[in-house]
Amino acid sequence: MGTDIDNGKHSNCSIEAQNDCQFQQAAILAVENVNSFGSSILAISFLLDLFGNLKILEVAMGMLVWANSNPCGNFRPQKLILLNICLIKALTLDIVYITLETVAISILVIEMGKSFTGDLFDCIDMYKQPAFDHPALKNHKLQIRPSFETKNNVTMDENFKSLLDPGFNDTCPPGTVIIRRTRKEDLMMAKELPKYFRSYGSRYHVLDSSGQNYYAIVQSQKSRFHGFQAKLTTWALPNVGPNQGSANQVWMYGDIDGPDGSLNVIQTGWHVLPRLYNDTFTRFFTYFTIDDYKTGCMNLNCKGFIQVSATHGPGFSFTGTDLSTYGGTQAYFDFQILKDPKLGNWWLSMGGINLGYWPKEVLPNLETSTALDFGGAVYTPNNEASPPMGNGHFPQEGIGKACYFMQTQFIGEDQRPFTPGPHWGYPDKNADGRYYRISAAPVYRGFWNVAYGGPGGLLPQ
Known part of the structure; x- marks a missing residue:
């Protein structure tokens, strides 16, 4: 030319x-x-x-x-x-959109701060946060709190430590929300993100041959769910390569029998994703897709999830005593996703604190969740051996030495949590047991604790 x-x-x-x-x-x-x-x-x-x-x-x-x-x-x-x-x-x-997006966000900033790990965060007026620029939210009225009571009445034994540290060394003023600073690099990577978050059954596995996703998860039977709650242990996972990802999460699906490309999914948990954050810290995240992972939105890097907390936010990292030690004290965070029965928004809370919600307007095919998965997932490029999952150890090593979803409960249409009995969920994986495993024996009474993970090392064929 x-x-x-x-x-x-x-x-x-x-x-x-x-x-x-x-x-x-x-x-x-x-x-x-x-x-x-x-x-x-x-x-x-x-x-x-x-x-x-x-x-x-x-x-x-x-x-x-x-x-x-x-x-x-x-x-x-x-x-x-x-x-x-x-x-x-x-x-x-493309390029200028990214420039304008970061400039627009900077105009809204009331205060700025820095986390323990060096991340910048902004305090933004709750009513002017970027989520409201989503076209579907033009007439949306901010819901300050859910219509139900957020509570956590179940305690763990002394060998487990609940995470109360929000990951920041300061909080935002009343009337604002705390948002991890969106960088140009975050926006430029947006088109790559779906491959790190795809669910087990996503049809986009066959459309993207650049890498491979491996899973060790529990899959629920088809039903009508309004939520999920559990306590998820947190671990350091430094041996994840720069182009790899390792996540521990729940997937809540909308209409799984709908037309191709129309599946809505919301996800949350913790992950290690060096390509995005430029580090191997363990980080809390949120994600959603409305087109079966053709596109998707992580944390607050794009418009959709509405935040209400001035102390906690997606993208913050767990460090120090916020992480479990092998054979020692186990750290965890308890979280809940629950549909608001009056307004239909999907609320996310952690440790009894309401973080925010996915508005019903941005999830047109998630009036109710027809299925859910939870467990571990990793991504690796085709030329690299797969990274560790969970904490890098097999579930058979037991409590204190493996990664766990503790006290796992589903929430039905009556808004009440229940412990799934036999036939409610089935363990599944797509890799040999030499690399990843899952232990999810059904329970007839008491708590359902599910362990999973492994060292990885599987080279995609």
Whole structure:
């Protein structure tokens, strides 16, 4: 593809207009060859290479001005239409969208702080948080608290330590919410995220051959659920590669019998994901998809989940005594997902503290959860041996030495938690027992404690 710019063609223009026209010509060249670039983001990158001294935002906004004013009057209308289409795509989907998104968030910040692990966080007016920019939430009224009472009446023995430390060394003022700072890197990685979060049955496994997901989970029978609650032990997991991921979570599914590509899923738990965070800290996360993992939204990196807490938020890390020790004190966090029976929003609480909710408007096919999974999941590229799952040890090593979902309960349409008996859930995995295992013997009475994990080391075939 040629990149020569004709300077003589616009000799009837002023020097300033000639520069404008020259830039327009370069833009048209990029648009005409957009198929060669493969995407508008590469076309914009081409322009930046030609005019590298201009900032991204100035380039994009300037191109819109130049295209619409047409100072030399010799660009055919169809080319201007193509240019505007290309620019709109770039502004809404690619480089400049990322710039505008981070700038917009920074404008809303009331206070800034820093976590123990170096993460920046912002205090943002509860009523102006980014979630409300979601098109489906245009007329949504903020729900400050659920219509039900959040409570946690079950205690653990002295060998277990509940996590009360929010992971930050400060809290936000009343009327604001605490949000981990969204970086440009987070937004640029957004399109890659679904492969790290896909559920066991997602059809996108066969559409993405770049890596492999492995699971050791419990799958529920099909029913109608309004929630899930458990106590999940937390562990350090430093041996996860830079392009790998290891997660411990619950998946709550909407209509699993709906049309292809319409599955709604909400997820939460803890994970280690170096590619996103640039570290191997153990972090609390949330995730949801409305199209069976074609796309998805993690934490507060995009619009959807509404936060109400000024002390806790998705993305914070567990460190020090917030992590279990092998054969010693076990650390855990208890959490609950529960549908609000009056307003239909899906609330998430941790340690009896309401963190926020997934609004019903953004989950059109999750009026009720027809199935749920919980356990461990890992992702690895095809050329790398799989990472550890859980805490890297097999469940047969027992309490204090393996990763556990403790006191696991499902919540039915009557809003009451119940311990699933036999036939309510079945253990399943898609890797050999040399790498990952799960122990989920059914219970007839008492608590249901499910252990899972393993060292990994499986090289995808």
